[in-house]
Amino acid sequence: MVSVFKKYSFKDLIKKLFAEYSYWLSFILLLVLAVSVNTNFLRWSNIINIFVQTATTGIIALGMSMVISAGQIDISVGAQVAIISGLGIVVLNFTNSIWLMFAFCLLLGTVIGSLNGLMVAKGNMPAMIATLAMQSICRSLINQWGQGGPFTVSNANFDTFRLIAAGSIRIFGFKIPYPMIMFIVFSILFGIIMRQTKLGKHIYAVGSNSNSARLAGVNVKGIQIIVFMITGLLCGFSGWLYASRVMAVAAASAGNAYEMEVIAAVAIGGTSMTGGRGKIIGTFLGALMFKIINNILTMADVPTFLNGAISGAIIIVAVLLQNVQNKSK
Amino acid sequence: MLIEMKGIVKDFGPVRAVDHIDFTVDSGEIIGLLGENGAGKTTLMNVLAGTFPPDEGEIFIDKNKVHISNALHAMRMGIRFIHQEISLCNDLRVFENIFLSEEILRKNGLLDKKEMISRCLKVFERMQVHIDPNAIVATLQPAERQLVEIARALLFKCDLIIMDEPSTALATKEIHRLFDIMRQLKTEGVSFIYISHKMPELFEICDIYYIMRDGKLVAHGKFADIDEQQATELMIGRHLADEEFLNKPYYGKDEVVLSVKNFSGQSFFDINFDLHKGEILAITGLQGSGRDLLADALFGAEAYTGSLEVKNSALKPGSTIIDHMKNGIGMVPRSRKERGIHNDLSIYDNISMAFFNTKFRRILIDNRRERERFLREQKALSIKTDQPKNPITSLSGGNQQKVILGRWLEADADILLFDNPTQGIDVGTKFEIYRLIIDLAKKGKAIIVFSSEFPEIHKVADACIVLYKGRVNARLNREEITEMSLMYYSTGANLEAVKNG
Numbered sequence: 001m002v003s004v005f006k007k008y009s010f011k012d013l014i015k016k017l018f019a020e021y022s023y024w025l026s027f028i029l030l031l032v033l034a035v036s037v038n039t040n041f042l043r044w045s046n047i048i049n050i051f052v053q054t055a056t057t058g059i060i061a062l063g064m065s066m067v068i069s070a071g072q073i074d075i076s077v078g079a080q081v082a083i084i085s086g087l088g089i090v091v092l093n094f095t096n097s098i099w100l101m102f103a104f105c106l107l108l109g110t111v112i113g114s115l116n117g118l119m120v121a122k123g124n125m126p127a128m129i130a131t132l133a134m135q136s137i138c139r140s141l142i143n144q145w146g147q148g149g150p151f152t153v154s155n156a157n158f159d160t161f162r163l164i165a166a167g168s169i170r171i172f173g174f175k176i177p178y179p180m181i182m183f184i185v186f187s188i189l190f191g192i193i194m195r196q197t198k199l200g201k202h203i204y205a206v207g208s209n210s211n212s213a214r215l216a217g218v219n220v221k222g223i224q225i226i227v228f229m230i231t232g233l234l235c236g237f238s239g240w241l242y243a244s245r246v247m248a249v250a251a252a253s254a255g256n257a258y259e260m261e262v263i264a265a266v267a268i269g270g271t272s273m274t275g276g277r278g279k280i281i282g283t284f285l286g287a288l289m290f291k292i293i294n295n296i297l298t299m300a301d302v303p304t305f306l307n308g309a310i311s312g313a314i315i316i317v318a319v320l321l322q323n324v325q326n327k328s329k
Numbered sequence: 330m331l332i333e334m335k336g337i338v339k340d341f342g343p344v345r346a347v348d349h350i351d352f353t354v355d356s357g358e359i360i361g362l363l364g365e366n367g368a369g370k371t372t373l374m375n376v377l378a379g380t381f382p383p384d385e386g387e388i389f390i391d392k393n394k395v396h397i398s399n400a401l402h403a404m405r406m407g408i409r410f411i412h413q414e415i416s417l418c419n420d421l422r423v424f425e426n427i428f429l430s431e432e433i434l435r436k437n438g439l440l441d442k443k444e445m446i447s448r449c450l451k452v453f454e455r456m457q458v459h460i461d462p463n464a465i466v467a468t469l470q471p472a473e474r475q476l477v478e479i480a481r482a483l484l485f486k487c488d489l490i491i492m493d494e495p496s497t498a499l500a501t502k503e504i505h506r507l508f509d510i511m512r513q514l515k516t517e518g519v520s521f522i523y524i525s526h527k528m529p530e531l532f533e534i535c536d537i538y539y540i541m542r543d544g545k546l547v548a549h550g551k552f553a554d555i556d557e558q559q560a561t562e563l564m565i566g567r568h569l570a571d572e573e574f575l576n577k578p579y580y581g582k583d584e585v586v587l588s589v590k591n592f593s594g595q596s597f598f599d600i601n602f603d604l605h606k607g608e609i610l611a612i613t614g615l616q617g618s619g620r621d622l623l624a625d626a627l628f629g630a631e632a633y634t635g636s637l638e639v640k641n642s643a644l645k646p647g648s649t650i651i652d653h654m655k656n657g658i659g660m661v662p663r664s665r666k667e668r669g670i671h672n673d674l675s676i677y678d679n680i681s682m683a684f685f686n687t688k689f690r691r692i693l694i695d696n697r698r699e700r701e702r703f704l705r706e707q708k709a710l711s712i713k714t715d716q717p718k719n720p721i722t723s724l725s726g727g728n729q730q731k732v733i734l735g736r737w738l739e740a741d742a743d744i745l746l747f748d749n750p751t752q753g754i755d756v757g758t759k760f761e762i763y764r765l766i767i768d769l770a771k772k773g774k775a776i777i778v779f780s781s782e783f784p785e786i787h788k789v790a791d792a793c794i795v796l797y798k799g800r801v802n803a804r805l806n807r808e809e810i811t812e813m814s815l816m817y818y819s820t821g822a823n824l825e826a827v828k829n830g
């Protein structure tokens with residue numbers, strides 16, 4: 001009974017590598033490309049720069065991984081970041097406490113996420129429609145509140161608050177910014193949740209086949225609510241970090257197109273867009289890849305207006321490749 | 330038109346559903362296609378109607394070799410298939426359904442509704458049915474929907490109409506009208522292939538029989554030359570392997586583990602029975618007898634009223650699946666692909682899914698324990714795989730079913746509900762599953778098998794409840810379970826007799 005598990009043959013291994021770890025391959029290819037375009041690419045300052053840029057969207061992408069693995073989608077994340085960071089600054093200026101602001105951001109995100117989840121699970125709304133409506137509501141409310149002007153952190157809090165995004169610690173002489181630490185720690189945490197907890201297994205089960213999941217005793221509606229809730233919570237965290245990075249939140253443009261970046265990260269990371277399959281490490285690399293591509297394009301003097309076209313193209317290519325892979329199985 | 334199928338083979342994974350079949354239909358013939366559930370009748374007809382291509386074999390129409398590539402193609406060649414499951418679009422109107430993909434257009438390219446509706450009315454008139462062509466299909470009764478399906482086939486010029494158990498949803502009167510139409514079309518040269526289990530109907534309308542068993546053609550000839558008894562024997566065959574199950578001992582104990590009282594739901598009413606430790610109870614009934622919903626309700630997946638006592642603790646209406654699971658009820662659901670397995674998940678995860686819900690008390694899942702759970706079930710159920718980290722779809726249907734069963738054994742279920750457990754499973758593995766079921770009873774599990782297959786019920790059941798229109802029509806003990814008795818009670822023949830008498 002010990003030797004029941006056959007060793008993979010070399011051919012199997014190669015197949016498996018392509019099928020399940022394709023995001024590693026694309027990541028390595030992209031690194032080679034990046035280094036060849038920009039010889040300074042591998043300098044520590046550039047690496048941490050990419051991590052800091054990735055952190056805000058990357059953290060949300062972890063939640064989006066859950067949502068998509070459960071067979072849903074959330075396109076309200078960008079607008080959530082806008083309303084959370086904007087109102088967060090209002091709270092900060094009023095209380096002068098970055099931790100009260102922190103609590104407020106998490107709470108607001110969780111509430112918005114729960115509403116999304118309730119609409120989908122209890123109201124039987126398609127996630128695309130529910131979160132589209134939520135996106136519109138959040139963006140409109142924060143625009144109304146801001147009346148065109150930005151939400152600016154008051155001078156009293158300026159120096160302490162900016163340290164969240166700009167601060168760093170030194171380990172063995174390497175400067176490691178806080179956002180980089182946050183992104184990595186969250187990624188590890190979510191990796192463990194998805195791989196090794198009941199919640200993770202249930203999320204995949206619901207995304208794979210909600211009927212089977214229900215008949216195995218999984219609380220399908222509960223799982224649907226919780227994935228949106230967690231994504232909202234992460235939007236809260238990310239909104240807090242975003243506010244610190246920009247210090248002045250413009251209601252109309254804050255978090256703009258984040259949903260595209262986040263969904264693109266999940267797609268490049270190999271998560272199945274129909275649910276049931278995916279890995280957090282894929283999303284982690286996917287989020288980084290997205291910024292690396294941006295980085296390369298900036299080097300190549302591609303206008304920033306074209307970013308949207310490029311992220312759209314990335315999603316299309318990534319998902320088409322997934323479909324090809326699934327067919328060849 | 331002369332249609333000949335030669336050497337047709339169709340495999341579904343390891344299951345050979347159709348095994349080298351030769352089949353001929355001439356103009357104006359009505360052919361009865363007989364066979365038990367799973368004999369391969371529908372698969373053979375699907376090949377003919379272009380639903381999927383055969384793996385081997387050739388089809389000739391009037392001596393010309395043809396490749397029927399899809400359903401539309403088959404229709405163009407004059408072959409119409411009326412499926413057993415009604416395949417209408419519920420949100421569309423009756424005439425829109427009938428003319429779907431064959432809409433009549435006016436000269437300006439817009440739909441000619443008037444013409445379509447008037448043609449519908451003509452066909453309905455011929456069938457002597459009163460259905461409004463403008464009605465939304467969702468508002469029709471099941472029998473009316475079946476008639477719309479039939480009308481769809483009759484409306485267009487065609488040479489062969491295949492009907493897969495068309496009479497299940499129809500009342501006697503409607504069946505006779507259908508037969509009248511068939512006879513009339515027959516004189517016009519139209520042929521029919523009629524799939525049914527109901528001997529009287531087959532003998533009434535069909536000229537020629539083809540009998541299939543386990544994917545093979547076992548006999549064909551003229552109905553005039555045989556009687557019902559012979560047809561039944563040919564259909565069932567002498568299963569040699571049956572003998573193994575003939576003297577199955579009764580492992581039931583006195584202890585009642587599940588007591589069902591005044592149990593009612595959407596399509597079943599006032600069900601009462603006791604299930605003992607070690608007992609195997611079969612529950613059968615035709616499609617629409619409430620069997621499916623009863624199975625789901627016993628597992629808490631459908632709403633019910635009445636009481637359900639499990640080992641003296643009562644489950645109340647409104648209890649969830651989890652409540653039922655915690656009381657030791659497990660279910661191997663019907664339609665494994667849609668309701669049992671998780672395609673994307675590994676064999677490990679599929680086996681542990683119910684365990685996670687009832688017994689898992691830790692924060693992190695330990696790979697070593699998952700592996701232990703798998704090895705235990707692999708040994709107990711002889712699941713054939715060497716790579717349990719692979720997706721469950723890498724297994725054959727029978728082995729997938731064992732994984733689902735293992736799921737409930739790992740969750741320590743004492744009452745196991747098997748809903749149509751051998752659907753789409755090859756014959757050899759079917760027997761393995763029967764042995765497992767009996768073995769589990771021997772170990773003291775209480776078991777209910779929901780099934781429509783007589784051979785299955787006959788092999789494993791200690792007793793059988795027959796449902797008719799949602800109510801218990803008969804409770805048979807092991808000696809009384811025969812194909813005749815099951816058919817008699819599940820068609821409600823006993824009740825009709827009383828009414829007419």
